[in-house]
Amino acid sequence: MARISAVLFDLDDTLIDWSGVQVNMAEIETRHLQNVHRFLTSQGHLLPPFADFWGKFRETLIYAWAEAKKDWSGVSFVKEMQTFLLDCGLDEAQLDLDTVLHVYDWQTVPGVEPFSDTLPVLEKLKTAGYKIGLITNAMQPMWMRDIELRAYGILDYLDARLTSGDVGFMKPHPFIYWRALELLDVQPEEAIFVGDRPANDIAGANEAGLTSVLMSPPHLNRELNGVRPNFTITTLTELLTILTQLEGNYG
Ligand SMILES: [Mg+2]
Known part of the structure; x- marks a missing residue:
């Protein structure tokens, strides 16, 4: 040895x-994704209403994790966010992904x-x-x-x-x-x-x-x-x- x-x-x-932890993670993630929705809308991007935006993003992540667990490949939040926003109709040339990730504003989870x-x-x-x-x-x-x-x-x-x-x-x-x-x-x-x-x-x-x-x-x-x-x-x-x-x- x-x-x-x-x-x-x-x-x-x-x-x-x-x-x-008292709150559920979905609630916390909702708040962060709201930051993104608000920011992109303020930048003039036309997005689905937040409830649909959130629902679709959640589905994207659930699917990505289910797929990743088949061969233990890692889910990348960055890639999933990018694919999701492009699917929402954003133009790749206009998408500043780095800014979006900072606007998401990930923080410690209360509790x-x-x-x-x-x-x-x-x-x-x-x-x-x-x-x-x-x-x-x-x-x-x-x-x-x-x-x-x-x-x-x-x-x-x-x-x-x-x-x-x-x-x-x-x-x-x-x-x-x-x-x-x-x-x-x-x-x-x-x-x-x-x-x-x-x-x-x-x-x-x-x-x-x-x-x-x-x-x-x-x-x-x-x-x-x-x-x-x-x-x-x-x-x-x-x-x-x-x-x-x-x-x-x-x-
Ligand atoms: Mg652990």
């Missing part, structure tokens, strides 16, 4: 806690916050010399999820970070793990991966050759369905004990 030199994390319900030990654990890992990575099955480009990471104080701890939307593959596809390992310049056997979804985080980490740690906080009760994590934790702090144990095996 090689010495562990990198710890990679999933984001949602691994580093940040979704148990306190979501880091687990109480997230920052202390990241600090300890950093101090101990571990490289720290993040792999999230998110359709957004990394710069959008960075808005959250920055607000939570997590961003500066990360040596590499990837969204499936940017990479074009999602967990459990091994490619997204290998891409992150390449960025961190470590081998699979030198890395552990921590995530809350057995079918995505753990199955993929196992296949890619990393040591897998299932994050199983009290508010989640996920079925393993035959997936076998190397370790299971209920708080991130327990990770420190596992690392000590792994280092002990090495020494």
Whole structure:
């Protein structure tokens, strides 16, 4: 067994806690898409009424995720938004996609916050010399999820970070793990991966050759369905004990 030199994390319900969320995501996404509809209309574009615009965009995303799950290719919010707006009749030459994505104004989700030990654990890992990575099955480009990471104080701890939307593959596809390992310049056997979804985080980490740690906080009760994590934790702090144990095996 090689010495562990990198710890990679999933984001949602691994580093940040979704148990306190009261609103539903559709409501939040509606508000962001309204920004886009309002902006494009103000620019003189003729769009369907918002209810239709929203309904059609939602259908586009649901279809994209269903398709992507067939081969674990990543859904790209950027590409889906572009295709959707062109389908709405916008002229490609007149479409400033970058501005549209900024107008969408992605923000932290009310009620979501880091687990109480997230920052202390990241600090300890950093101090101990571990490289720290993040792999999230998110359709957004990394710069959008960075808005959250920055607000939570997590961003500066990360040596590499990837969204499936940017990479074009999602967990459990091994490619997204290998891409992150390449960025961190470590081998699979030198890395552990921590995530809350057995079918995505753990199955993929196992296949890619990393040591897998299932994050199983009290508010989640996920079925393993035959997936076998190397370790299971209920708080991130327990990770420190596992690392000590792994280092002990090495020494
Ligand atoms: Mg997660």
